[in-house]
Amino acid sequence: VRQHMAESETIVAPATPQGKSALSILRISGPKALTITALCIKEKKLFERTPARYIRLYTAKDPVSGDTIDQITGIKYLSPQSFTGENMAEIICHGGKLISRKIFSALTNAGARSATGGEFTRRALLNGKINLLKAEGIRGLIESNSETELFCAQKLYSGTASDLEKWRKEIIEQLERIEASIEFEETEMLSDTSTDGKRRIEVFLQQLKKDIEKREKIRIIENGIKIVIAGPVNAGKSTLFNKLVGKERVIVNREPGTTRDVISEQLWLKGHEIQLFDSAGIRNTGSEIERESIEKSREAIKGAGIIIWVTAADEPLRTEELQELLSSGGKNTTICIINKIDTNDGKEKKTAIEKAGIETISVCLKEKRKSGIENLISRIVKKIENIKDETEMPDMLLNARHEEIGKALLRETIKALGEWERPEIAAVHLRKGLSYMDEFFGYVNSEEIINNIFKDFCVGK
Amino acid sequence: VRQHMAESETIVAPATPQGKSALSILRISGPKALTITALCIKEKKLFERTPARYIRLYTAKDPVSGDTIDQITGIKYLSPQSFTGENMAEIICHGGKLISRKIFSALTNAGARSATGGEFTRRALLNGKINLLKAEGIRGLIESNSETELFCAQKLYSGTASDLEKWRKEIIEQLERIEASIEFEETEMLSDTSTDGKRRIEVFLQQLKKDIEKREKIRIIENGIKIVIAGPVNAGKSTLFNKLVGKERVIVNREPGTTRDVISEQLWLKGHEIQLFDSAGIRNTGSEIERESIEKSREAIKGAGIIIWVTAADEPLRTEELQELLSSGGKNTTICIINKIDTNDGKEKKTAIEKAGIETISVCLKEKRKSGIENLISRIVKKIENIKDETEMPDMLLNARHEEIGKALLRETIKALGEWERPEIAAVHLRKGLSYMDEFFGYVNSEEIINNIFKDFCVGK
Numbered sequence: 001v002r003q004h005m006a007e008s009e010t011i012v013a014p015a016t017p018q019g020k021s022a023l024s025i026l027r028i029s030g031p032k033a034l035t036i037t038a039l040c041i042k043e044k045k046l047f048e049r050t051p052a053r054y055i056r057l058y059t060a061k062d063p064v065s066g067d068t069i070d071q072i073t074g075i076k077y078l079s080p081q082s083f084t085g086e087n088m089a090e091i092i093c094h095g096g097k098l099i100s101r102k103i104f105s106a107l108t109n110a111g112a113r114s115a116t117g118g119e120f121t122r123r124a125l126l127n128g129k130i131n132l133l134k135a136e137g138i139r140g141l142i143e144s145n146s147e148t149e150l151f152c153a154q155k156l157y158s159g160t161a162s163d164l165e166k167w168r169k170e171i172i173e174q175l176e177r178i179e180a181s182i183e184f185e186e187t188e189m190l191s192d193t194s195t196d197g198k199r200r201i202e203v204f205l206q207q208l209k210k211d212i213e214k215r216e217k218i219r220i221i222e223n224g225i226k227i228v229i230a231g232p233v234n235a236g237k238s239t240l241f242n243k244l245v246g247k248e249r250v251i252v253n254r255e256p257g258t259t260r261d262v263i264s265e266q267l268w269l270k271g272h273e274i275q276l277f278d279s280a281g282i283r284n285t286g287s288e289i290e291r292e293s294i295e296k297s298r299e300a301i302k303g304a305g306i307i308i309w310v311t312a313a314d315e316p317l318r319t320e321e322l323q324e325l326l327s328s329g330g331k332n333t334t335i336c337i338i339n340k341i342d343t344n345d346g347k348e349k350k351t352a353i354e355k356a357g358i359e360t361i362s363v364c365l366k367e368k369r370k371s372g373i374e375n376l377i378s379r380i381v382k383k384i385e386n387i388k389d390e391t392e393m394p395d396m397l398l399n400a401r402h403e404e405i406g407k408a409l410l411r412e413t414i415k416a417l418g419e420w421e422r423p424e425i426a427a428v429h430l431r432k433g434l435s436y437m438d439e440f441f442g443y444v445n446s447e448e449i450i451n452n453i454f455k456d457f458c459v460g461k
Numbered sequence: 462v463r464q465h466m467a468e469s470e471t472i473v474a475p476a477t478p479q480g481k482s483a484l485s486i487l488r489i490s491g492p493k494a495l496t497i498t499a500l501c502i503k504e505k506k507l508f509e510r511t512p513a514r515y516i517r518l519y520t521a522k523d524p525v526s527g528d529t530i531d532q533i534t535g536i537k538y539l540s541p542q543s544f545t546g547e548n549m550a551e552i553i554c555h556g557g558k559l560i561s562r563k564i565f566s567a568l569t570n571a572g573a574r575s576a577t578g579g580e581f582t583r584r585a586l587l588n589g590k591i592n593l594l595k596a597e598g599i600r601g602l603i604e605s606n607s608e609t610e611l612f613c614a615q616k617l618y619s620g621t622a623s624d625l626e627k628w629r630k631e632i633i634e635q636l637e638r639i640e641a642s643i644e645f646e647e648t649e650m651l652s653d654t655s656t657d658g659k660r661r662i663e664v665f666l667q668q669l670k671k672d673i674e675k676r677e678k679i680r681i682i683e684n685g686i687k688i689v690i691a692g693p694v695n696a697g698k699s700t701l702f703n704k705l706v707g708k709e710r711v712i713v714n715r716e717p718g719t720t721r722d723v724i725s726e727q728l729w730l731k732g733h734e735i736q737l738f739d740s741a742g743i744r745n746t747g748s749e750i751e752r753e754s755i756e757k758s759r760e761a762i763k764g765a766g767i768i769i770w771v772t773a774a775d776e777p778l779r780t781e782e783l784q785e786l787l788s789s790g791g792k793n794t795t796i797c798i799i800n801k802i803d804t805n806d807g808k809e810k811k812t813a814i815e816k817a818g819i820e821t822i823s824v825c826l827k828e829k830r831k832s833g834i835e836n837l838i839s840r841i842v843k844k845i846e847n848i849k850d851e852t853e854m855p856d857m858l859l860n861a862r863h864e865e866i867g868k869a870l871l872r873e874t875i876k877a878l879g880e881w882e883r884p885e886i887a888a889v890h891l892r893k894g895l896s897y898m899d900e901f902f903g904y905v906n907s908e909e910i911i912n913n914i915f916k917d918f919c920v921g922k
């Protein structure tokens with residue numbers, strides 16, 4: 001129904017952020033996109049006779065003053081073969097804060113209107129070029145802060161997230177059957193077809209449940225896997241933190257217990273986004289402040305995906321340390337760094353810890369050589385990859401909106417199954433569930449849903 | 462000499478700033494630009510057979526893992542018809558922080574090296590696609606913060622700044638003549654040709670002097686014309702400042718003398734960049750702090766291009782105020798706002814000020830109606846345009862480097878003219894001047910000059 005709703009205005013927006021950069025892109029879309037762009041190009045005739053999708057050098061000018069603005073490249077797209085489905089043009093000009101703005105002004109002087117956030121994608125949706133899920137995918141691609149979010153966005157964008165579509169058909173089928181049976185006052189609810197239908201809906205319920213669980217799990221790794229550096233005081237935790245972060249972020253000195261709070265940094269390790277935490281050293285202490293920060297460290301450790309336990313080779317392994325080390329993380333999630341091997345080879349400590357099932361790396365973090373750190377990084381990356389391999393991505397619920405709908409759908413499905421022997425009531429819940437599914441796919445013509453999706457969408461997309 | 466120096470490595474860089482945006486561009490340049498790009502495209506064959514400069518949809522993938530990254534558009538350029546003169550490719554992908562980075566990694570995985578700042582432009586220069594002045598122009602286009610800087614950059618970029626080239630030939634001619642006369646021991650320095658040569662160099666000297674003066678003048682308007690809001694205390698200066706800036710930037714209250722310091726904001730007024738200053742109210746006062754801030758206001762007024770004097774209709778016009786008003790700016794640069802006409806029509810004040818030759822606008826700034834402000838803005842814009850019309854742009858010296866060289870050139874030219882009757886000495890100075898000119902055009906093969914120009918150049922250009 002929503003297809004081919006013509007928008008009469010031609011819109012323009014910058015499609016790249018402002019800043020000191022080589023290039024900027026401006027996008028123009030609408031029925032007059034090509035004539036408006038031509039008005040801002042000195043080589044008007046050349047632009048007009050250049051075929052679609054062929055990039056060429058032009059000179060941008062203001063249509064009112066006639067002033068030359070910049071040398072640009074321009075591309076035109078002909079409806080319906082464009083992102084929005086309308087006639088479109090793209091202008092690539094020099095970056096920086098002035099030129100893109102001047103060309104923008106030139107285009108508005110020539111009759112284009114400044115686009116609102118997401119207006120290009122909204123037009124693509126209204127013109128049937130993309131569906132609601134793909135529009136969400138585009139938003140996700142642009143806004144993703146982590147691999148996990150990006151994965152979900154890519155799935156939405158590429159349109160492979162369609163299991164729910166199959167289940168929607170199943171529910172419609174069941175509803176039709178139930179409603180027919182009600183109409184003809186048949187008491188066929190205990191018949192074979194009814195039992196079979198119930199079984200199928202139960203399969204859906206399990207899949208939905210699992211997907212909601214997966215979504216809850218990926219939230220833990222969504223902003224990068226948490227890696228906590230822990231261990232006794234003065235073992236070199238902050239030195240390691242700084243080496244990994246690559247700058248002098250924490251003041252490192254030799255006074256025991258200098259890192260009072262949990263300090264964190266978001267960084268990329270060989271293509272994996274992580275949140276690295278440096279925690280206060282753990283030891284028995286009388287000080288109130290220190291006890292507090294040790295408490296914070298223990299909390300950080302609890303939420304960690306990977307623990308890097310740093311211990312000094314020249315300190316004997318106390319029973320409490322081994323207990324703390326073993327209780328803080330599993331064998332698969334902990335790496336123990338035996339530091340300061342310049343003072344003591346730490347072999348005894350190494351043997352004891354490895355006997356407990358924890359892998360170790362012996363290093364001297366003070367040293368400038370990178371080999372120890374590189375070895376550690378590749379071990380961390382291996383653990384990250386294990387965690388990622390074990391984390392299953394949801395199949396159907398790919399963002400917060402989907403999760404919310406999924407939970408509502410779950411409630412209705414449970415209710416429908418519980419009332420299966422009372423078809424009138426089961427039908428009410430199935431119908432409600434169906435309406436949630438329609439909302440999911442954007443089949444209901446709700447301005448509100450669309451507005452919510454396009455809220456805060458960036459300009460130019 | 463520098464032409465066609467082949468660079469063996471293929472480089473890649475993002476050409477747009479990172480940020481939440483519709484699109485991002487990556488640029489690849491070098492002998493392997495097309496094969497490397499093809500390795501990161503699923504539709505490799507299609508990319509390979511697509512003609513140059515034709516934009517097409519592809520799927521970007523990592524060449525190592527084979528993972529799909531994003532739907533992109535790609536364009537290829539064939540050497541020598543590209544920005545750098547080498548084979549090049551441009552990839553346009555979705556904006557945001559992850560996708561562009563992933564495609565960048567894919568391209569480096571396929572064999573490209575991360576480009577250094579300005580490396581694309583440097584290659585264009587080395588391959589003879591552009592000269593040193595055009596390279597400076599590109600830098601200027603990207604970095605300009607004001608219309609004036611942009612104008613100079615555009616002049617450099619378009620290559621119309623070539624008067625100095627003519628004068629360079631003149632100096633070479635004079636040098637050849639003088640050196641020939643020295644060789645043949647002629648004493649022809651008083652001959653007609655010598656007098657004529659001297660006259661021509663004098664014309665050059667005058668033009669150079671004028672250009673240096675122009676550069677010094679445009680520095681005043683380079684970052685936007687300074688507009689200072691001044692006038693007696695509690696007349697509504699801060700209210701006006703906020704109305705122009707369009708937000709509640711300064712706390713406005715009715716206690717006289719609330720704006721202690723000079724507050725400023727850079728903004729655009731109908732396409733003109735201005736620096737708007739709100740100054741402390743001027744009055745006779747005993748307070749040390751107030752006297753200091755009034756002193757600051759007077760200083761701000763001194764450097765102003767336009768003064769907006771705000772005065773209250775319900776306060777009589779004191780002689781001191783009129784004196785201050787007349788001494789602070791000329792008739793062409795001052796606009797007087799008679800505010801608070803809701804309390805008093807202020808006709809007397811208006812007549813007195815206009816009799817002194819200052820134009821006035823009567824308004825009530827408290828009111829929400831925009832008409833008063835709109836009228837004021839169009840009057841300000843008229844004054845800005847007058848100032849801009851009167852400011853002459855330099856013809857030869859278009860940036861700080863040029864100015865520095867210009868001044869050195871001026872010194873040598875003056876010396877040469879002063880020693881015109883002693884040809885050996887005049888020749889020394891002319892030759893030195895010539896070397897400055899060669900430096901200006903980049904004719905001397907100095908890595909240092911080039912490095913200086915490309916220092917802090919943005920990546921991707």
